Amino acid sequence: MGSVAKESELSVSKKPVAEPKPAAKADSAKRGAGRAKKAGADTEAAPKKTISPAQQALIKLGLTRDIDLALHLPLRYEDETRITPLKNARDGDTVQIEARVMHSEVQLRPRRMLKVTVDDGTGTCLLTFFSFYPSQQKTMAVGACLRIRGEVKGGFWGRQMMHPAFRVAGGELPTALTPVYPATATLPQAYLRRAIATALLRADLAETLPHGEQPPVAQFYGQNGLQPFYDLRNALTFLHHPTADVALVTLEDHSHPAWQRLKAEELLAQQLSQYEAKRERARLRAPVLKPLADMPDLTQQFLAQLPFGLTGAQQRVVAEIRNDMERRIPMHRLLQGDVGSGKTVVAALSAMACIEAGWQCALMAPTEILAEQHFGKLVGWLEPILGPLGKKVAWLAGAQKKKERGEMLALVASGEAALVVGTHAVIQDQVQFKNLALAVIDEQHRFGVAQRLALRQKLAATGLEPHMLMMSATPIPRTLAMSYYADLDVSTIDELPPGRTPIVTKLIGDSRKDEVIERIAAQVTSGRQVYWVCPLIEESEALDLSNATATHEHLSEMLPGVMVGLLHSRMPTAEKKAVMELFSAGIMGVLVSTTVIEVGVDVPNASLMVIEHSERFGLSQLHQLRGRVGRGAAASACVLLYSVNDNGRLSDTGKERLRAMAETNDGFEIARRDLEIRGPGEFLGARQSGAAMLRFADLEQDVLLLDWARELAPRMLEQNPMLAARHVSRWLGGKAEYLKA
Ligand code: ADP
Numbered sequence: 231m232g233s234v235a236k237e238s239e240l241s242v243s244k245k246p247v248a249e250p251k252p253a254a255k256a257d258s259a260k261r262g263a264g265r266a267k268k269a270g271a272d273t274e275a276a277p278k279k280t281i282s283p284a285q286q287a288l289i290k291l292g293l294t295r296d297i298d299l300a301l302h303l304p305l306r307y308e309d310e311t312r313i314t315p316l317k318n319a320r321d322g323d324t325v326q327i328e329a330r331v332m333h334s335e336v337q338l339r340p341r342r343m344l345k346v347t348v349d350d351g352t353g354t355c356l357l358t359f360f361s362f363y364p365s366q367q368k369t370m371a372v373g374a375c376l377r378i379r380g381e382v383k384g385g386f387w388g389r390q391m392m393h394p395a396f397r398v399a400g401g402e403l404p405t406a407l408t409p410v411y412p413a414t415a416t417l418p419q420a421y422l423r424r425a426i427a428t429a430l431l432r433a434d435l436a437e438t439l440p441h442g443e444q445p446p447v448a449q450f451y452g453q454n455g456l457q458p459f460y461d462l463r464n465a466l467t468f469l470h471h472p473t474a475d476v477a478l479v480t481l482e483d484h485s486h487p488a489w490q491r492l493k494a495e496e497l498l499a500q501q502l503s504q505y506e507a508k509r510e511r512a513r514l515r516a517p518v519l520k521p522l523a524d525m526p527d528l529t530q531q532f533l534a535q536l537p538f539g540l541t542g543a544q545q546r547v548v549a550e551i552r553n554d555m556e557r558r559i560p561m562h563r564l565l566q567g568d569v570g571s572g573k574t575v576v577a578a579l580s581a582m583a584c585i586e587a588g589w590q591c592a593l594m595a596p597t598e599i600l601a602e603q604h605f606g607k608l609v610g611w612l613e614p615i616l617g618p619l620g621k622k623v624a625w626l627a628g629a630q631k632k633k634e635r636g637e638m639l640a641l642v643a644s645g646e647a648a649l650v651v652g653t654h655a656v657i658q659d660q661v662q663f664k665n666l667a668l669a670v671i672d673e674q675h676r677f678g679v680a681q682r683l684a685l686r687q688k689l690a691a692t693g694l695e696p697h698m699l700m701m702s703a704t705p706i707p708r709t710l711a712m713s714y715y716a717d718l719d720v721s722t723i724d725e726l727p728p729g730r731t732p733i734v735t736k737l738i739g740d741s742r743k744d745e746v747i748e749r750i751a752a753q754v755t756s757g758r759q760v761y762w763v764c765p766l767i768e769e770s771e772a773l774d775l776s777n778a779t780a781t782h783e784h785l786s787e788m789l790p791g792v793m794v795g796l797l798h799s800r801m802p803t804a805e806k807k808a809v810m811e812l813f814s815a816g817i818m819g820v821l822v823s824t825t826v827i828e829v830g831v832d833v834p835n836a837s838l839m840v841i842e843h844s845e846r847f848g849l850s851q852l853h854q855l856r857g858r859v860g861r862g863a864a865a866s867a868c869v870l871l872y873s874v875n876d877n878g879r880l881s882d883t884g885k886e887r888l889r890a891m892a893e894t895n896d897g898f899e900i901a902r903r904d905l906e907i908r909g910p911g912e913f914l915g916a917r918q919s920g921a922a923m924l925r926f927a928d929l930e931q932d933v934l935l936l937d938w939a940r941e942l943a944p945r946m947l948e949q950n951p952m953l954a955a956r957h958v959s960r961w962l963g964g965k966a967e968y969l970k971a
């Protein structure tokens with residue numbers, strides 16, 4: 231099964247490492263750092279800190295409680311329950327043999343190695359070791375009978391094994407398969423096996439499911455009552471030490487009932503914590519946002535001066551949001567809509583509702599450029615309406631002059647600023663709102679839990695919580711929404727504004743870059759504008775920059791008479807602003823940039839997006855970038871330049887992503903495929919950092935189990951709160967709190 235298996239699980243590793251310390255140490259490791267330190271202090275004259283590297287490695291993996299270790303499942307298994315006669319071992323088989331040493335010698339050329347020939351009566355095999363201890367050499371002395379385990383290679387010179395595991399023959403064969411855990415040099419296999427086996431015996435695995443509430447596992451495997459019953463204890467015992475007759479494939483694909491049981495429990499823990507969060511939120515209070523009697527109808531004024539009418543989808547989500555804000559429970563709503571679907575105007579209308587009720591609204595965006603764009607747009611839309619009421623839109627950003635910042639803070643504190651737009655600066659401590667009632671977070675996945683919490687604190691003095699509207703252009707596939715965001719209400723804009731022409735996406739090898747540049751020239755000549763995005767090279771911002779700079783020079787040279795600008799994250803804000811202004815005004819024909827333009831920028835005249843090294847971008851990121859064009863009525867295109875690796879090939883995931891991009895413009899479909907390619911951990915971005923991600927369950931595959939957990943969780947919280955609490959703490963430990971933010 232595991233192609234991932236590490237070599238270090240073998241008893242002779244290629245580099246000699248310290249022999250694993252025997253049992254006693256394993257004990258203290260499981261009880262976590264504090265305990266481990268104490269254990270060290272007990273031994274006489276021990277230095278202050280005696281946490282072994284293996285213990286440290288366990289702690290680093292979060293394996294501190296018995297239950298954590300018990301839930302640390304094998305990567306794969308080895309079958310040591312059988313002895314295979316050598317004559318039956320085929321090339322490539324991993325087998326266990328018992329054989330006598332016929333010959334043993336240390337060769338020095340071409341390098342030092344130990345060569346041992348063994349014979350089991352049915353055939354012979356040559357064992358080779360490049361590193362070995364004298365003690366091991368002794369164990370393999372001529373005449374010794376050994377139990378040996380390794381992969382057989384049947385070359386021209388007969389059978390061979392490289393670095394097999396071995397020990398003196400004899401002793402009973404185990405009845406269960408041997409677990410192989412993900413080991414490292416500091417966390418040796420033998421140590422892990424012992425630590426986990428002990429933890430499994432000691433962990434509290436008492437049933438937490440209410441009586442009669444079994445997950446729908448048996449119905450997949452209902453074998454006339456012969457199926458053993460798997461509660462948590464049985465399931466874990468089995469998965470660590472399965473009987474040799476198990477169909478390995480059911481362990482690999484997690485379809486075995488023991489796996490099913492585990493996944494069901496995991497999903498239940500997650501649902502319980504989400505429902506609990508929702509219930510806690512329902513106990514909180516928020517300002518009830520109903521229009522004040524003496525307030526003119528700002529919403530009507532706003533809609534009347536808007537140069538377009540709302541789409542049906544926009545009207546629907548605005549109604550959903552306004553309805554939430556009229557209740558005294560804080561809104562906790564995600565507004566999802568594809569790039570270009572018009573979320574900003576929805577945010578503005580939500581702000582209007584808040585202002586009409588006499589409260590303040592804050593809008594926060596992840597980058598200064600994006601925040602600035604929002605600010606510009608919202609000032610244009612709102613100030614004509616707010617002005618007569620003596621209200622303003624305030625701006626807060628990190629790179630602000632002290633004086634300006636002071637003025638803005640005063641506007642916010644006095645309540646004169648009805649709307650505050652900015653970056654992270656909005657949530658800093660010095661920012662005192664008079665009466666914040668609504669916080670809008672754009673591109674919410676780029677913010678962390680801590681930032682959402684900080685926003686919620688802004689109203690703490692009154693004992694109230696602001697309403698929260700989180701916006702995202704990365705739609706969450708349904709199964710994920712049900713599972714990770716069970717405590718979140720979701721509004722979806724599923725319709726683009728009219729008059730958009732679909733974006734044509736082309737995959738082009740970067741050897742044809744010149745053709746692409748010709749195309750750029752044609753676009754610019756016809757009055758259109760072009761983005762050229764260079765990839766982020768994670769390890770090196772400097773390299774990143776030099777790429778973008780070189781590209782900028784190259785394009786400037788190739789496109790005489792065209793203004794080519796450069797934008798990257800290291801530039802001073804003022805310079806960035808100046809470049810953006812030239813591009814927005816249509817004076818600059820081509821904008822070369824690193825991924826700083828990723829989110830939000832809105833220049834409808836731009837009609838061509840070129841993404842260099844597109845194979846290095848994530849799918850959602852590509853989709854976001856592509857969404858920068860196709861915002862006006864002109865036909866737009868996105869060129870994904872890709873380069874192949876040294877073997878002349880694209881990686882499989884790279885290929886999959888680019889194919890997905892060429893095949894669909896639909897953000898929901900893109901998100902679905904992205905999830906498929908990356909898995910929920912990476913997909914969810916910021917949230918994952920603190921959240922206990924699903925380790926075992928697969929949302930697509932385990933829909934039946936998810937349904938079961940979703941149905942049971944609220945009932946269990948109601949009827950068996952103690953069991954529910956135990957279940958959650960067993961599975962999520964301290965992480966449960968974090969999930970609620
Ligand atoms: P996103 O959802 O990606 O944030 P924006 O709010 O930036 O999208 O909107 C994209 C563009 O569409 C903007 O130029 C915006 O003014 C325009 N727009 C929004 N709603 C409509 C509509 N109902 N009709 C026409 N254009 C619209």
Ligand code: MG
Pocket residue numbers: 573574672830
């Ligand atoms: Mg936007």
